[in-house]
Amino acid sequence: MNCLIVDDQAVFRAVLKKLITLDPSLFLVGECTNAAEAHQIILNNDIDIIFLDIEMPRMSGIELARLLEGKNPMIIFTTSQIDYAIEAFDLNVVDFLTKPIGSVRFLKAVQKARNLIKTKKQAANEADEFVFIRDSNIIKRIKLSDILYFEAKGDYIKIFLSNTNYSIHSSLKSVEQKLPENTFFKVHRSFIVNLGKIDSIEGGTLIVNHTMIPVSDTYRPLLNKRMQIL
Known part of the structure; x- marks a missing residue:
């Protein structure tokens, strides 16, 4: 996880850098002495966690957190003043660490952030697990x-499921562009198969649900590599 330290005091930045080394999953992208500098780094880099001091000149950590509301970084506030806790949690931050920060408390906060990042990624993946097709005048989710597998038939594509099939007006290239590369693979100019549904491969043919599907010589080496054949 990429992380960023934002604190105007060098001594606390040094403490946080040492704490970060306790978790090998953390990669320190950089450290900032003010919120404005941090804002630019966050806009131009992929930051997962921000260790953000609240009391800083010109722009406070809370003001920066408000600017970042709805963005991706997980915010863990660091401060010597417990009075900010209620206002901080109103911003839906991950955690609130009071200085001096102990290693156990620090690692617990990081674990909370890790769990939230994992949950967000799972939700994003679930959103990609479906496609919508037009079946006559009805939009269906599959x-x-x-x-x-998919089979090209002239200007139409047939979508085969275990218990039914659909026909849509499209090209195989257009369908391929909308499918996740880690799951589906084009094995022939007329066929795209779900890699997880392949039962066996023999020569220039593979079997999916008792159906023989041709494999072109062009795609066979890449298919063998993708299948991680032992």
Whole structure:
């Protein structure tokens, strides 16, 4: 996880850098002495966690947190004043660490952030697990894991599931661009298969749900590599 330290006092930045080394999953992208500098780094880099001091000149940590509301970084406030706790948690931050910060308390805060990041990623992945197709005048949602393979038939694409199939007006190239590369693979100019549904491969043919599907010589080496054949 990429992290950023934002604190105007060198001694506390040094403490946080030492604490960060306790968790090998943390990578320190940089350290800032003020919120304005931090804001620019956050806009131009992929930051997962910000260790953000509250009491800083010109722009406080709370003001920066308000600027970042709705953005990706997880904020862990660091401060010597417990009085800020209520205002801080109104901003839906991950945690609130009071200085001096102990190693156990620090690691617990990082774990909270890690769990939240994992939850967000899972939610994002779940959002990608479906495709929508137009079946006559009805828009239907199909779970990607239910799809066996796609077959091009002229100006139409047939979508095969274990218990049914659909026909949509599209090109195989257009369909391929909308599918996750780690799950689906084009094995022939007319076929895209779900890699997780392949039962066996023999020569220039693979079997998906008892159906024989041709594999072009062009795609066979790449298919073998993707399948991680032992």
